[in-house]
Amino acid sequence: MSAQSADVSATARAHGRKVAAVAKKTGSDSIPDNEWIARHQPWYKRLANHFRRYWEIWTMILPAVGFVLLFNYVPMYGIQLAFRDYDVTKGLTGGKWVGTEYFEQFFRDPLFGEIIRNTFRISLWTLVMGFIAPIILALLINQIASPKVKGFVQTITYMPHFISTVVIVSMINIFLSPGTGLLGRFFGRTSLMGDPKAFTSIYWISEVWQHMGWNCIIYLAALSSVDTALYEAARIDGAGRLQLIRYVDIPTIMPTVGVLLILNMGSILGVGFEKVWLMQNTLNITASEVISTYTYRIGILDTQFSYSTAIGLFNSLVNFFFLVIANYIAKKTSDTSIF
Amino acid sequence: METVINSKTAHMTPEQKAAAGMKRTPTNRHVHQKLTVSDTVADVIIVLILALVLIAIIYPLWFVLVASFSDPTAVANGQVSLLPKGITLAGYAKIFHDSRIWIGYRNTLIYAVLGTAVNLLVTIPCAFGLSRKEFRPRRVIMFLFTFTMFFGGGMIPSYLLMKQLGLLNSMWVFILPGAVSVYNVIIARSFFESSIPEDLFDAARIDGLSYWGYFLKIVLPLSSAILAVIGLYYFVGHWNDYFTGLIYIRDQDLEPLQNVLQNILLANQTKPGMAQLTAAQSQNIGDQIKFGIIIVSALPLIILYPFLQKYFDKGVMIGAVKG
Known part of the structure; x- marks a missing residue:
């Protein structure tokens, strides 16, 4: 510490006029403002001071920063592959520049319309239903008076969230198998998994089933912060149970709803790859081919790296666009935003 | 950086709330009123x-x-x-004798335990560092992290990167690329900011503790809840990971459990021309094995679930703070 203060006083002497200015500012002749002096040192001294003080924090965060840079930002740099011909010998970024050729190829692709329609249909259904269900469930669970019963209901509803996608899809397959399955036997000989018309419904219903309980935690947290005086006041004014939900509970969770809606909008074309891929079969492919599965098919299986990167980039850009739009609208209308 | 929920009270236990003079049950049942x-x-x-x-x-x-x-x-x-x-128990007997499942089980156990250890070692110190408000560069670094939640390089550039790094067909592809989950960093950082009193830091400084000393001796012993939550998130993520194995692993001896499951559970699903070949009888036995495999594969999570479920609410509520 003494070395530091000696350093500061030396600087103070060197910047005599500035110190005088500070003294005038603080209204005292004798006490120099150390912070002001530290802020007005040359940049290399400030940098040295910073590292002397915070080198430990840097050692804490550097491993994580390194991982993020390597595994998130290097692939982002590699996006330029979408504008180049992939060349095995030249690696990620060395191929010939071809501009937007691969994007045009995607727009001309005979499957383009079908893939976009499938992606929008599946993700919109999942988004809307997967968004409404947890809100309703949270409002209902919040009505349970006994903490024990409430805890039990929550424990049960969280459970499916931890089941892996592979297991969920195989459960769907077994339950829907025609004739013998738990649900399949009600549909006679028709195979629901092989029916393109049923694909979207199976997808979003199983999504809601799996994640509804987990996603309602955040609303329950918001509801638990309601001031009980509000309920009492509303009761005295003659509000019934449903009116309490309508005029107290729902306004309480609205900010949370807004933020989550924005976050969800960012994945409007982000139908999870794994589940669609696992649910796909040759019979339902016309309804189940989405952007991410097509990227995988073209890229990893057919090794058309540049084309596949272009499709992936198109997907990311559309998602990002919707995120920004949703954020802008929410900011204008309700003062909720994520950035 | 405003909070979505009332972060002051959200992570308090009922006892703490009672001590703070708040009502225990925020329900709207009022017995003195006629229904x-x-x-x-x-x-x-x-x-x-x-x-x-x-x-x-x-x-x-x-x-x-x-x-x-x-x-x-x-x-x-x-x-x-x-x-x-x-x-x-015929189904379980068959599963017990299937070596594929045990190889997958062993692999996933190794990947999940080692992976979660690396995850925690990287995530928790980083989250603590980013929770220190006097550390100015934290805003830039948080932005760098958060941006990756909304935009990424995509499947192919990542694949080519792994190829160049020699991670294809290697167990490290399960451990290194996913070492940091930004979402978990944000949860842990919010926990350190809201649940560890700032007075402790001042006291530790006066007693001459460095940042690492304060982190290891004071903060970590107070953070078992967040360690449990984040450890659980990471562990479940590793256990259920199917994507990594599908894209980066070609060697059968390295396949994790989920990919083995996929081979067994979904390989003979209704594909044209295939379903008719199997006799009804063997189809049924196959189904029984599938039910058994589902139970066996979920066993570790089923065992962990009762112990960890009290932390779930806490984790999500802390995470409800905007990044």
């Missing part, structure tokens, strides 16, 4: 819907468990509903 008819009707409807939801969630899981112990023909004929019929 109206419409209230009673609303109550009945609410209870009915909740009961239906509970049954819809628990019954399929219960059915898988029961069916794995039952006579496969009875299951196929719809005679098994609530309790097992014709109890048999």
Whole structure:
């Protein structure tokens, strides 16, 4: 510490006029403002001071920063592959520049319309239903008076969230198998998994089933912060149970709803790859081919790296666009935003 | 950086809330008031819907468990509903003798344990560092992290990067690329900011502790809840990871459990021309093995679940703070 203060006083002497200015500012002749002096040192001294003080924090965060840079930002740099011909010998970024050729190829692709329609249909259904269900469930669970019963209901509803996608899809397959399955036997000989018309419904219903309980935690947290005086006041004014939900509970969770809606909008074309891929079969492919599965098919299986990167980039850009739009609208209308 | 929920009270236990003079149950039941008819009707409807939801969630899981112990023909004929019929362990015996499953099990156990250890070692110190408000560069670094949640390089550039790094067909592809989950960094950082009193830091500084000393001796012992939550998130993520194995692993001896499961559970699903080949009998036995495999594969999570479920609320509520 003494070395530091000696350093500061030396600087103070060197910047005599500035110190005088500070003294005038603080209204005292004798006490120099150390912070002001530290802020007005040359940049290399400030940098040295910073590292002397915070080198430990840097050692804490550097491993994580390194991982993020390597595994998130290097692939982002590699996006330029979408504008180049992939060349095995030249690696990620060395191929010939071809501009937007691969994007045009995607727009001309005979499957383009079908893939976009499938992606929008599946993700919109999942988004809307997967968004409404947890809100309703949270409002209902919040009505349970006994903490024990409430805890039990929550424990049960969280459970499916931890089941892996592979297991969920195989459960769907077994339950829907025609004739013998738990649900399949009600549909006679028709195979629901092989029916393109049923694909979207199976997808979003199983999504809601799996994640509804987990996603309602955040609303329950918001509801638990309601001031009980509000309920009492509303009761005295003659509000019934449903009116309490309508005029107290729902306004309480609205900010949370807004933020989550924005976050969800960012994945409007982000139908999870794994589940669609696992649910796909040759019979339902016309309804189940989405952007991410097509990227995988073209890229990893057919090794058309540049084309596949272009499709992936198109997907990311559309998602990002919707995120920004949703954020802008929410900011204008309700003062909720994520950035 | 404003909070979505009331972060001051959200992570308090009921006891703490009671101590702080707050009411324990934030429910709207008021016994001194006469219930109206419409209230009673609303109550009945609410209870009915909740009961239906509970049954819809628990019954399929219960059915898988029961069916794995039952006579496969009875299951196929719809005679098994609530309790097992014709109890048999034949399915489990077959699973026990299938070496593929045990190789997958062993691999996933290694990947999950080692991976979670690396995750925690990287994530927790980083989250602590970013929680220190006097550390100015934290805003830039947080932005760098958060941006990756909304935009990424995509499948192919990542694949080519792994190829260049020599991570294809290597166990490290399960451990290194996912070492940092930004979402978990944000949760842990929010926890350190809101749950560790700042006075502790001042006291530790006066006692001459460095940042690492303060972190290891004071903060970590107070953070078992967040360690449990984040450890659980990471562990479940590793255990259920299917994507990594699908894209980066070609060697069968390195395949994790989920990919082995996919080969067994979904390989002979209804594909044209295939379903008709298998006789009804063997199809049923196959189904029984599938039920058994589902139970066996979820066993570690089923065992962990009761111990960890009290932390779930806490984790999500801390995470409800905007990044």
